[in-house]
Amino acid sequence: MNRILLVARRDFLQIVSTRAFKITLLIVPLMLGLVSLGNALLRPPSTVAFVMADPGGRVAPVIAHRVELDYQRQVMRDLSDYAARWKLPPPIGDQAGYRTDDAAVERFIAQGGAGGALARMHPPAGAGAFKLPPPPYLRVAVPADVPVDRGAEAFGRAIAPYLANDIETEQGKRPLAVAVYIPARGPLRLWSNGRNDNGLIDTIQQERTRLLRMALLTANGVSSAAAAQIEKLEAPVAVSAPPAGSGRSQLMVRSFVPLALAYLLLTAVLITGGMMLQGVIEERSNRLLEAVLACVEPREFMVGKLVGLGAVGLTIVAAWIGCALLAAFFIDGAIANYLQPSLAALNQPWMIPVLAFYFFCGYLMLAMLYLTIGSLSNSMQDAQAYLMPVTMAVLLPVMLMVSAIIRNPSGLLPRVMSWIPLYTPFAMLARLGSGVTLVEILGTGLLLAIFVSLELLLLGRVFRASLLNTGQPPKLGAFLKLMLDR
Amino acid sequence: MTAVVLDGVVKRFGDFTAVDGLSFSVPEGGVFGFLGGNGAGKTTSVRMMLDILRPDSGSIAILGRAPSRANAPQLGFLPEERGLYRLMTVTDTVVYFGRLKGMTAADAVRSAGALIERLGLSQWARTTIDKLSKGMSQKVQLAAALVNAPRLLILDEPFSGLDPVNQGVLEEIVLEMARGGSTVIFSTHVMQHAERLSDRLLLLAHGRKVFEGTQAEARAQLPPRLRLTARADPAQLPGVASAVAAGMAENGWREWDVTLAPGRAPADLLQHCTASGFALRSFDLYRPSLHDVFLHLVGGGGR
Numbered sequence: 001m002n003r004i005l006l007v008a009r010r011d012f013l014q015i016v017s018t019r020a021f022k023i024t025l026l027i028v029p030l031m032l033g034l035v036s037l038g039n040a041l042l043r044p045p046s047t048v049a050f051v052m053a054d055p056g057g058r059v060a061p062v063i064a065h066r067v068e069l070d071y072q073r074q075v076m077r078d079l080s081d082y083a084a085r086w087k088l089p090p091p092i093g094d095q096a097g098y099r100t101d102d103a104a105v106e107r108f109i110a111q112g113g114a115g116g117a118l119a120r121m122h123p124p125a126g127a128g129a130f131k132l133p134p135p136p137y138l139r140v141a142v143p144a145d146v147p148v149d150r151g152a153e154a155f156g157r158a159i160a161p162y163l164a165n166d167i168e169t170e171q172g173k174r175p176l177a178v179a180v181y182i183p184a185r186g187p188l189r190l191w192s193n194g195r196n197d198n199g200l201i202d203t204i205q206q207e208r209t210r211l212l213r214m215a216l217l218t219a220n221g222v223s224s225a226a227a228a229q230i231e232k233l234e235a236p237v238a239v240s241a242p243p244a245g246s247g248r249s250q251l252m253v254r255s256f257v258p259l260a261l262a263y264l265l266l267t268a269v270l271i272t273g274g275m276m277l278q279g280v281i282e283e284r285s286n287r288l289l290e291a292v293l294a295c296v297e298p299r300e301f302m303v304g305k306l307v308g309l310g311a312v313g314l315t316i317v318a319a320w321i322g323c324a325l326l327a328a329f330f331i332d333g334a335i336a337n338y339l340q341p342s343l344a345a346l347n348q349p350w351m352i353p354v355l356a357f358y359f360f361c362g363y364l365m366l367a368m369l370y371l372t373i374g375s376l377s378n379s380m381q382d383a384q385a386y387l388m389p390v391t392m393a394v395l396l397p398v399m400l401m402v403s404a405i406i407r408n409p410s411g412l413l414p415r416v417m418s419w420i421p422l423y424t425p426f427a428m429l430a431r432l433g434s435g436v437t438l439v440e441i442l443g444t445g446l447l448l449a450i451f452v453s454l455e456l457l458l459l460g461r462v463f464r465a466s467l468l469n470t471g472q473p474p475k476l477g478a479f480l481k482l483m484l485d486r
Numbered sequence: 487m488t489a490v491v492l493d494g495v496v497k498r499f500g501d502f503t504a505v506d507g508l509s510f511s512v513p514e515g516g517v518f519g520f521l522g523g524n525g526a527g528k529t530t531s532v533r534m535m536l537d538i539l540r541p542d543s544g545s546i547a548i549l550g551r552a553p554s555r556a557n558a559p560q561l562g563f564l565p566e567e568r569g570l571y572r573l574m575t576v577t578d579t580v581v582y583f584g585r586l587k588g589m590t591a592a593d594a595v596r597s598a599g600a601l602i603e604r605l606g607l608s609q610w611a612r613t614t615i616d617k618l619s620k621g622m623s624q625k626v627q628l629a630a631a632l633v634n635a636p637r638l639l640i641l642d643e644p645f646s647g648l649d650p651v652n653q654g655v656l657e658e659i660v661l662e663m664a665r666g667g668s669t670v671i672f673s674t675h676v677m678q679h680a681e682r683l684s685d686r687l688l689l690l691a692h693g694r695k696v697f698e699g700t701q702a703e704a705r706a707q708l709p710p711r712l713r714l715t716a717r718a719d720p721a722q723l724p725g726v727a728s729a730v731a732a733g734m735a736e737n738g739w740r741e742w743d744v745t746l747a748p749g750r751a752p753a754d755l756l757q758h759c760t761a762s763g764f765a766l767r768s769f770d771l772y773r774p775s776l777h778d779v780f781l782h783l784v785g786g787g788g789r
Contacts (some may be wrong), residue, residue: 003555006585014573285571291630294536294563399772428619468538 003296006362007304012311015275025316026273029323049140049169050200051149053155053164059182064139070203071135072105075114077123078133086127102232137200138169140176152181152189163193259402260324262353262429264317265362266398270391272313273370274325276305278385280374288462289467298464306367313363341468353442355432357460361448365455366394372459375466376473386473398426410436418444421451458483487550488534489514489638489669495544497530497693504530506693507544508510509706512671512686513636519684520526523784527693532642535671536563549638559588564642565736568627568675572616576607576626583630589608594633596705601629605655621652627658632663639663641672641721645679652687656682677776686775691784703775707780710752712744715767724758725750739767 015021050360051256054060079091091108100108108117114132123130134261142148146158159179166173176201188208190201210231217227283289292301295369360473371388377383401423404413428436462482466474476484490512497505504525512518522528524782533539534546537553548557570579577598584594602611605625606668615623624647631639641660645653660670660683674680687704689697709727714720717738721729725746731740746752752771759766774782 003586006582009581010571010574014571018572066637147618206664283569286566286572288567288569290533290538290565290567291569291583291627292586293565295540295555295558300555404752441736469532 002300003085004307005481007292007296007301008308011279011305011308014311014313015046015279016315018265021275021312025319028320032323032327036281042252047134047138047169047171047174049138049167049174050178050180051140051142051146051159051167051176052180052182053142053146054180054182054295055149056182056184059188059208059211060180063180063204066203066207067137067139068109068201069102071133071137072109072113072135073100074133076100076105076108076117079114079130080115082123082130083121086112088121088123091121096390135179138171140167140169143334145165147302148181150472152183153390155179155181156189156191161460163191178204182208215405219384228242257353259405259430260397262322262402262426263357265359265425266395268313269363269370270395272309272314273366275312276367277374277377277387278380279309280305280371281377281380281383284375284467285378298467299460301467302371302463305371306364309355309367309371310363313367323481328464351432354384354445356447357445358425358428358432361452364427365422365425365448365452368452368455372462372466375463376479378473382473394422397423401427403432404410405430405434415440419447421448424448424451461485487514488512488547489549490671491533491545491547492516492535495546496539497527497532497534497541504693505534507689508693509544510688510695510698512669514669515664516668516685517670517672517683518685519680519692520671521675521677521680521687522673523675523779526675527694528690529642530693531690532640532671532673534564535640536561555570557761558586559634559636560637561587562639563775564628564631564632564639564641564644565723566646568624568647569613569622570626571628572699573614575612575728576602576629577611577615577653577694579626580629580633580694581646584633587634589634597633597635598629601632614743620647621649624648625652625655634661635668637668637670638676639670641670643674644672644739645674647677651681663698677780678741681776689747697779698781704772704779705778707779709748710750711745711772711774712746712755713768713770713772714742714744716742717765720744720764723764725755741768751775 010106037159052063079344082088082414083090092113109119114130116128141160146162147154156179162176163179163268165176167176175193177193179191181191188204190204192201214224214227214231217230218224220254222230250397263404270413296304368386373383373386373390396416401417404411405427408414414427414431417423418431418440425448428441428444461484462479465482465485492509492511493509495505496503499557502733506686508531518529520528530539534541535548535553537557538554546553560775571582574582575777577595580598580601580706581591581594584597585591589597595624599611602608605628607629610618610622615626618626628644639660642659643657644671648656657679660672663670664685670683671681672679681701683703686698686700688695697707713732714729717740719729719731720726720742723751727747728744729745730743732743734740744755746755752769756769758764759769
């Protein structure tokens with residue numbers, strides 16, 4: 001085994017055997033798992049129950065139908081998303097899943113709802129299963145001990161205890177959110193459990209208003225059919241949506257893996273950079289470098305450290321990616337919903353090597369900065385003086401840029417930063433999913449490779465000259481001189 | 487064959503000249519003492535021999551080759567500044583250095599095991615360095631220097647920080663290495679160690695060579711000194727540079743500290759006293775120590 005690999009192996013083994021490394025390795029999957037578990041266990045159920053007392057028996061069925069139509073509209077939207085992700089035909093035979101009128105929803109229900117649509121869509125074996133959204137509102141029968149024929153006040157008094165608790169529904173116990181009393185005449189009465197559920201209240205109010213308008217129209221001599229037609233009237237809107245596989249939602253899906261890689265790069269560099277820094281400072285303050293340097297060239301020592309600590313970083317990243325893939329392919333949920341199509345979007349043969357190139361160069365570039373800081377510092381306190389400005393110079397623009405990329409990947413800021421080598425890996429990784437030109441890839445890649453090579457050469461000189469130095473770290477002038485000294 | 491040759495070596499750090507035109511050679515086999523006060527240029531010279539530093543001018547040959555890491559398989563080095571990887575075990579540390587010096591894993595493990603046993607560290611072989619005492623850590627570092635059975639062993643201030651027992655162990659190892667045909671160079675500013683161990687020595691002051699040769703040659707640098715007990719003042723005897731009364735007269739006899747002129751032998755003086763009837767009750771030859779030689783050659787400024 002050559003000396004570079006021996007140095008790399010020693011550094012790698014020393015770090016992976018520490019408790020801190022094991023905690024680092026587990027912390028992200030553990031946190032994600034805990035958050036998911038916490039969400040699943042502690043999140044209040046999204047479905048709430050409501051009761052309606054309608055002694056006249058005319059309004060409640062209309063409101064219940066409206067609630068059902070709204071829910072089925074949501075099912076259609078989710079099915080449209082699902083179809084777009086897996087490149088399937090739309091759920092009702094056209095592309096209007098995002099904006100459907102009542103007639104389309106009625107047709108969807110008549111054709112078997114979600115079950116019928118899925119049967120027509122023929123999802124391939126690799127596609128994730130479609131998960132029905134939970135209905136937001138479930139109507140339950142008025143409890144037997146609540147009178148419906150003794151007026152609103154009596155109904156309100158009797159229903160009040162039920163509003164404070166859960167009530168039995170077809171999906172198990174759910175909070176009773178709203179109770180409605182619809183008198184034959186006069187205002188509709190509504191009691192809520194205090195958690196304002198405006199969606200349901202608005203729906204009820206809109207339906208009630210619609211019925212009143214129709215009644216007014218017919219009272220004014222308009223035929224029932226014409227009144228109904230007037231009520232259903234909506235200004236025609238032609239919606240042009242991007243074809244399946246493109247558009248903003250698809251852009252986000254395709255960008256998910258590259259964006260995640262940009263964040264992973266940042267996190268891995270910050271974690272292993274800290275370890276690298278600590279390692280070099282320990283070697284310097286322990287005075288053991290002289291014995292090592294009697295056997296190993298400073299250049300070999302530097303490269304060995306970059307390789308060893310790089311392996312540590314890659315191990316962390318690989319473990320996290322492994323957990324994400326596990327979640328994507330074996331666990332249903334939000335992560336799987338995003339990751340599966342995002343991974344499937346990496347279907348260009350050049351994508352993986354280009355991602356790997358930017359990731360590798362980014363890692364090398366920042367790791368070398370940390371290594372040099374370590375070689376200049378006698379203690380972590382010394383290192384902080386260099387570390388803070390360097391970390392800020394990297395971190396803040398990158399965070400700013402990533403949010404700019406999410407808004408518009410081809411905006412001026414991301415495009416400009418793609419050509420600044422310090423930010424190229426982050427900018428290009430984050431933008432790759434949104435489509436960048438070949439010129440940008442080749443140009444920024446070449447510039448980055450030149451920059452990293454120069455960095456290794458110049459900072460390598462500083463590293464070599466500083467290893468055995470004692471005393472105060474060099475000032476800027478001395479630092480520049482070290483870089484230029486052959 | 488010579489183990490080490492330095493020829494006109496100069497090393498400067500900015501305006502400071504650490505090593506100034508240094509030339510000397512170390513024959514293969516034996517123990518070579520590299521003596522000098524603090525800041526004399528010993529460590530800088532050692533670092534140049536190991537290619538950790540490069541000379542500004544002059545040339546260096548180590549075992550017949552220019553200094554480089556290619557020599558590492560034949561070199562052992564114990565630096566003055568000691569340190570080890572705190573979280574590595576004793577065995578792993580010694581094996582690691584063996585492998586850095588080009589040993590195979592199996593050879594390094596075998597040699598490390600033998601050395602660890604020899605140095606009384608077997609009980610701590612799987613212990614991490616941070617749990618060892620300072621003395622034990624120093625033994626581990628010595629094992630790391632010896633693991634490849636080096637042809638040339640360079641020890642920079644090897645005795646500093648060691649208790650007398652471990653100093654004895656180290657001296658024994660140094661002598662054993664030399665008996666086995668290795669060359670041992672050790673730098674020190676403690677003359678007693680050099681006196682006990684070195685066959686030849688080099689004395690440095692301010693980066694320059696002050697003396698190179700055997701211990702006897704070093705002592706010959708000082709004018710011979712005697713202590714005589716005589717009735718008369720020996721100052722007038724031929725070859726005597728000075729004579730100082732060392733005590734009160736007792737029954738007419740008095741002790742005198744006598745310094746001979748350079749190049750004059752004590753035996754000649756004794757022969758003259760006997761032949762001329764100069765009354766002597768005692769004639770003791772004072773053997774100068776390396777410490778005396780050092781002070782004589784370097785003076786107080788060399789420390």
